[in-house]
Amino acid sequence: MHHPPSADRSQRPEEGSWTSVATYDQLLKTSALEVIVGDLVLAIFRHQGKLYAVDGMCSHQGGPLAEGIVEHGCVTCPWHGWQYELETGIQTINRQPLQQCYSIRELNGSIEVLL
Ligand code: FES
Incomplete structure (x- = not known):
């Protein structure tokens, strides 16, 4: 009924690819940034000397996590x-x-x- 997909139907690397989303200077002025990449909204954090990237829209109702307070390795959504x-x-x-x-x-x- 249906045919198996051809082996080379996509040229996307299976492991994903590193995509530039900001400059380090931008993240030095602030500890969190919201960036939009294609149809993704990401929240980028610099916290205790490390970088983190999470989905920028809260799983609850889409609140902006990049605007949340970060403490002890956790971000608190500003909405609820x-x-x-x-x-x-x-x-x-x-x-x-x-x-x-x-x-x-x-x-x-x-x-x-x-x-
Ligand atoms: S939208 Fe984040 S806690 Fe409700």
């Missing part, structure tokens, strides 16, 4: 106070990984996220 671990995206009350996280790095002054 849900909290997520920056490292894992785990919601701290129900312990479910509700918020998508992305690998992030700084390379030659550019902030890159693995998408």
